[in-house]
Amino acid sequence: MGNATSDWEDQLERWLKPFLDRLGHKARRRMCPRYIAGLIGPGERKSIQPMAERFAAGDYDQLHHFIADGVWDATPLETELLREADRLVGGDDAVLVIDDTAVPKKGEHSVGIAAQYASALGKTANWQTLVSLTLARGEVPVMIALRLFLPGSWTSDVARLKRAGVPVDYRSPRSKPEIALAEIDRAMAAGVRFGCVLADAGYGLSAPFRQGLTARGLAWAVGIPRHLKVYPVGVKLIWPVAMRGRPRKRSIPDILSRPSEDMLADAKWKNVSWRTGTKGRLKARFAAVRVRIADGPPQRIKDKGQQHLPGEEAWLIGEHRTSGEKKYYLANLPAATDLRTLAAAIKARWICEQAHQQLKEELGLDHFEGRSWQGLHRHALMTMIAYAFLQHRRLAQAGRKKKNQRTAAAAKLAGGTPRHRRSHPSTVSSAMPALSKTNP
Known part of the structure; x- marks a missing residue:
């Protein structure tokens, strides 16, 4: 990353240490921060080549190998993401939002691509569809899972699945609700805490999905x-x-x-x-x-x-x-639940749409140009880790602001003049995307 690293890049390196410790090989530990810095940093296109030009000059081949071809297991990093998300926003007052997001693609060779209906966009077109899980508390979402849905035109074509490198365990037909339940199990096994699962009608119409949630003891x-x-x-x-x-x-x-x-x-x-x-x-x-x-x-x-x-x-x-x-x-929810609480629970689902938008517009979720199952999921994982880091910064800055406000209020009550700490200029506007807020 060079000697002239900015404040947020240094902080990213420190924050990433638990993830990097799980990568093992030093080349991977070096490429991972560069890839994530490329997603976070300036520049409209977040595919490998332009990111390499901005953040890993001369290392395009290694950066490409890290995402597309490197022999490493993503599972430990996925587990670390779950633990970090729980540290950031987990708790009994958190919600787990189940949804899917469409990634537009051209051609017919990118894994999972097919003419599919995207509910968020209200039309049918050539997409890859990713089932998503978002852990959120208040208005702070953290994406914790993105898993590709394979339509029948893929699961019925073994040769096509092999060419795209789809693991054997994922080649059987699975509905989006089935994928969601499997990802919920993974989150629960990692100890992720939440109070209620939310989903739109694409999942809610599935009786096995609703019954699966109830069987797991979930609200x-x-x-x-x-x-x-x-x-x-x-x-x-x-x-x-x-x-x-x-x-x-x-x-x-x-x-x-x-x-x-x-x-x-x-x-x-x-x-x-x-x-x-x-x-x-x-x-x-x-x-x-x-x-x-x-x-x-x-x-x-x-x-x-x-x-x-x-x-x-x-x-x-x-x-x-x-x-x-x-x-x-x-x-x-319990029979004694009042109408406002029911409405608030239902409407809390909007937060995942904000997260989808930010991962695409600001972190390049839909910019990946490879065709393989492994490359797509590794890219998606890096965008989620980058997003978690930004939410870590957001919450840390909010905590410092509250602490300063309490200090000022205490000084005022004591009749003194509060001492103003020198604030650091925000790097979000220059080197990091602003985590904007949107209405449902």
């Missing part, structure tokens, strides 16, 4: 499509009387399930404000009722067709936005 709040079926909370299973033929062997619900939007049609809606945004208080109309989710075993009911039996009891929540848009959610 969750997820989006759902308006037509997802639910039962009134008081539904009972009864034994129907057989007028002729053999006696019935299975009980059936005493009332039919209904679409979620119909269940909330007659509910009491209230204006709820959940937090302050950049343009004032954020608010919408909400309603919530206790229900039983229709995701139990399927059961054929005479003259009614097939119905799923009542499953877990949960909150069904509706949101009417000022734009006229209507959204629906399920949450397994």
